Amino acid sequence: MHKSALSVKPSGTTPDAAPFKRVNYGVAICEAFEYLLENYPEVFIIGQGVWSPWYVGSTMTDLDKKFGKDRVIDSPVSEAATTGAAVGAGLCGYKPIVIHPRIDFMILACDAMVNQAAKWSHMLGGQAHPNVTIRGVVNRGGEQGAQHSQALHSWFAHIPGLRVVMPATARDARDLMIASVLCDDPVLYIDDRWLYDFEEDLPPAKPVDLRDIGPQYLHEGNDITIVGASYSSRLALDAAKTLAASGVQADVIDLRVLNPIDPTLVHESVKRTGRLLVVDGGWRTCGLGGEIIAGCAETLDPTVWKAKPQRITLPDAPAPTSRVLEDIYYPDEQTVLDAARAMLGGR
Amino acid sequence: MTRSTWPNRDKNEVTTLGDLGNPEKFNTPIALQNYSTTTLKARLEDMIRIRVVEEVIADMVRAGDVKCPAHLTIGQEATAVGIAANLRKTDRAFGCHRSHGHYLAMGGSVQGIMDEVLGKATGCSKGMGGSMHLFAQDIGFYGSVPIVAGTVPLAVGAGLAAKKDGKGDIGIAFFGDGACEEGVVHESLNMAATLDIPVLFVVENNLFSSHMDIHLRQPTDRVARFAEANHVESVTVDGNDLVAVIEESGRLIESMRRDPRPAFVEAITYRWRGHVGPNEDIDVGLRRSMDELKAWKGRDPVNRLALSMFERGDFTQSDLDAMTAAVRAEVEDARKKAYDAPWPEEKTLLEAVYA
Structure with a gap:
């Protein structure tokens, strides 16, 4: 595991001067989910392995116990159907988050992402917005080989209509997830397990507008x-x-x-x-x-x-x-x- | 131990549809049951509207004015109208490449589709979609796309959303026998059954996918077997019998609203035109012959309903003629207005990529 101290300074304190909390990248993702599930009843999570730390590490610990198995749905082994269903629910007022614990398997869901989610706004004249966040986890190294390791961001960043975000820091791991889910457009959120142990002091979570975030x-x-x-x-x-x-x-x-x-x-x-x-x-x-x-x-x-x-x-x-x-x-x-x-x- | 037996390997002969797959059968007037003439007239007019709109679009394709691929549903009108008769505006229906009928049956505007197939800014999809991308969410038609089976899981998600809303609404996926060969349909059936999602899978089995007869694509011809394999309640119905479609889908939909879970309607039908475009395409279809097309026209859903109503005695040929003429005038008016409608502004090319 590569590790380095972080040079990014927290950008100021929050108005109520709530204390900063030291969390790592993996836990920061989990805090984003907690914040979203707590504050937005239209948010739900669907994907494989979301009731098991074996698949998603520290990033989803006990979410199903806190928020119920109706809102944190561990799914059949069906990447295409879960992602397509999330797109459909996203067209019906919900803010679903689909989890692909290894991004390699997400390739089976490309139709829902590329042909459907990315296209619906434009091809229907701006009248339909699939509000869906698709999380793909990059999980490299460890002799896992060609189908457990890929970094596919360039593929998806090529597609107009599909927003693609990749957090490098714990703060962004949390805030880009919040921003992705609150964004009306489909967003592919890619996190990397090699980053999960990096720690950072974070202020309390708050709503983030993805359109305000750039390099x-x-x-x-x-x-x-x-x-x-x-x-x-x-x-x-x-x-x-x-x-x-x-x-x-x-x-x-x-x-x-x-x-x-x-x-x-x-x-x-x-x-x-x-x-x-x-x-x-x-x-x-x-x-x-x-x-x-x-x-x-x-x-x-x-x-x-x-x-x-x-x-x-x-x-x-x-x-x-x-x-x-x-x-x-x-x-x-x-x-x-x-x-x-x-x-x-x-x- | 559980064993299955070797199936019959003569692919040309295996039919589990029985008489429903034989156009010489089911070509007589239909049972109107206790449906009122008022109701039946409204549904008949819905079917005629779909047919006339598509006949006019076919003319516009022949004239070279409509360039986008137009997949016509002429001959299949009863399925769309029969299903739509049981839907409400808060349901969430998703279509496919051949969805003019679904859009119109649910109450989509004639002007909206006429403008759309010409690519005009006033179209139902603002001129950005064409024939294959129709939209009328205010009446519960969430959108149609030509990727085969592309919207099937979306309808499952819409059903999941409806279940979460808790108001008895359902998702509906309209697709065809060809889409049943896509893996995501199996995934969708399995997931909907496992999670008790109220989504109605509606398959118009017209025995062809593009040029290919179902016997050249599947080992047998009744696609409701995919629902059975996934423990989803299903029915295979004469898709050209309006009353049968209303009754059978209505029974399932009413039950799904009370007790959320998926169901599957297989409607046996036949398209009179080719896969895409205005022609009959006899020479394009493998196993598609003029004799077969003629035989299937004997199962015309519009004619069978009208004849049944004539027999009952409170609707006449002249009533039908007047109804058809009125619909044709409405559609012709829309065609004229569509030609005069404005084109999209250039800036719209980049406007709606993101919300």
């Missing part, structure tokens, strides 16, 4: 821009701290919302640093990394660049099981450091 700085500097999302933002942050010790100051931008994407912050940063390194937890071809670089390439003046933009991705191969192959498959902090230092001319 954020996790670290600031003028030498290089490192862009990530979810766990790759964490790698970027770790690398930025190490670089700072050797006198290199990096901007780290955590994208948070992949679709619809707001590239403004990245463009502003690269204009200042002249160097762009994207750390993408997915594959290379037609991926998020390429999208960020392309956006900068077509927007910024050619004189801005001090180094060729680079991306770090998974190799274009399914995840292996053997540990020696797994070790070289996933990028780590050192991968980011090596790439950044090469772009900085060896500094």
